[in-house]
Amino acid sequence: MSLAKLAVLGVLMEKPMHGYELKQYFETRMPVFWMINYGSIYPVLKKLKEEGLVAARREVSEPRGKIVYEITEEGRREFRKILKERIKKEVHVRDEFTLHLFFLDYLGSEEIKDLLIQKKQGNERLLAHLTEKGETLKKILPRHRFSAIERGIMHVKTELEWLNKTIGGAV
Amino acid sequence: MSLAKLAVLGVLMEKPMHGYELKQYFETRMPVFWMINYGSIYPVLKKLKEEGLVAARREVSEPRGKIVYEITEEGRREFRKILKERIKKEVHVRDEFTLHLFFLDYLGSEEIKDLLIQKKQGNERLLAHLTEKGETLKKILPRHRFSAIERGIMHVKTELEWLNKTIGGAV
DNA sequence: CCGGTCATGTAATCTGTTACATGATTAC
DNA sequence: GTAATCATGTAACAGATTACATGACCGG
Known part of the structure; x- marks a missing residue:
């Protein structure tokens, strides 16, 4: 299962939603x-529906409008199974910035x-933002x-610590 | 420029290499x-060659053997330019594990x-490995x-700190 | 009635992985 | 001579992004 599918399924664990709403949820x-x-989002919802992991229904009040997707029981089981499997997978320190650092010299x-x-x-901006967000959440x-x-x-914070150290050492 | 292209170009900054050697270098x-x-590797080398960022030459001693790729002057300029651009790009805390954690409940x-x-x-295994590697490197x-x-x-280390805290809190 | 945002979807493209295919060279 | 490893490459697939296309609905 792709990350995007897991992400969508995970959000639908909370409550049924339509595509546009899913996007807003992430945002x-x-x-x-x-x-x-x-x-x-839309291709993923389509595939999840084909696999029976979500069920789709068009809102009766809006014949041409929203299509609400609800996770099925099988979807919930599958979600929990896949989530566990993925978490078990190996730990890695692989990210773009690391690669860039290797070439910094x-x-x-x-x-x-x-x-x-x-x-x-x-x-620093990110830290301020997360701290504020964290307080309210x-x-x-x-x-x-x-x-x-x-x-x-x-x-x-660790990144900032490293940056300070590295900037200091680079003087 | 894709990450793979940057990675290959970055390694070729050190010295000319052939494809197989590049793989070993990363490993x-x-x-x-x-x-x-x-x-x-091979498709990337081909593209880099077409763009004039690397030059290829077949080893004279081995008529059917290794093809050694050397970064060109233009390649070096381009590499430095792209590296700077990418580093400037926004900081992010986006990784697979973060997504998984959002659904842990x-x-x-x-x-x-x-x-x-x-x-x-x-x-812990990773830390031991990196620490040992770090000493020798x-x-x-x-x-x-x-x-x-x-x-x-x-x-x-920060990850371990967080894990200990979270495992402790989950008792 | 007009601009924004709600809402869904497809097509083209990019990036990367896995699996396959081939053959030369080296060590035993 | 045969197994391992050196060495190059392609094809099929998977995953995700960007751009495009369309139209409904709501507030002013």
Whole structure:
């Protein structure tokens, strides 16, 4: 199962939704952390329906309007199964930025410093944003969803620590 | 430019290589941090050649053997330009595991605990591996390539900190 | 009635992985 | 001579993004 399918199925675990609403959900409830676009959502919903993991119904009141998708019992079982499997998969430290860092020595030391300072500012903005978001979300989010945000904050702080150290060392 | 192209070009910045050698380079010099497979390497080399970013020459001694690729001056310029551009791009906290965490509350608390403990063990193994690797690489790697490894270690430690906290809280 | 946003969808494209296919060279 | 590994490449597929296309509905 693709990540996009798992993501959609996971959101539908909460309540039935239509495609447009799903997009908004990602934008407002998992901002910064996850995104998905219409070019994925509709094809994914179609496939999930074909596999019997979601059921679709057109709102009776709106004959040409929204199509609401509801996760089926089989969908819930499958979701839990796949989620567990994926989490078990190997841990990795593989991200784009790591690759970029491997090549950083090919740039000039002034350039490097500028780039790292820019990164630092970006991370500071992100930290401020997450901290604020975290405060307001603390009470209303389910336990582990909040702890996912906490985790994000911790990693951003670590990134800042590393950036400060590296910028300092680059003087 | 795709990540795979940047990765190949970045490795060729060090010295001319043939396809098979490139694969080994990633496996031995950036283990855990980055990987690339033949199905990408050869098509990427072909494209880079067409774009004039690398030059290919067949080893004279081996008429049917290795094709050595060397980065061109234009390739070097382009590599530095693209690397800077990519680093400037927005900071993100988007990874598969984050998405999975958002859905963790749909699993049972025993299952969650088991999964987190498994993750912890995986991260401990990874930390041990990186620490050992880091020790031996410290002297021989260019400055920022080493600091990329340090960064990896810091993030793995943060992950462990978060896992311990979360496992503790889940009791 | 007109602009925004709600709502659904497809087509083209890009990137990357897996699997397959082939053959040379080296070590035993 | 035969197994391992060196070496290059293609084809099929999977996953996701971007751009395009369409039209309903609502507020001013």
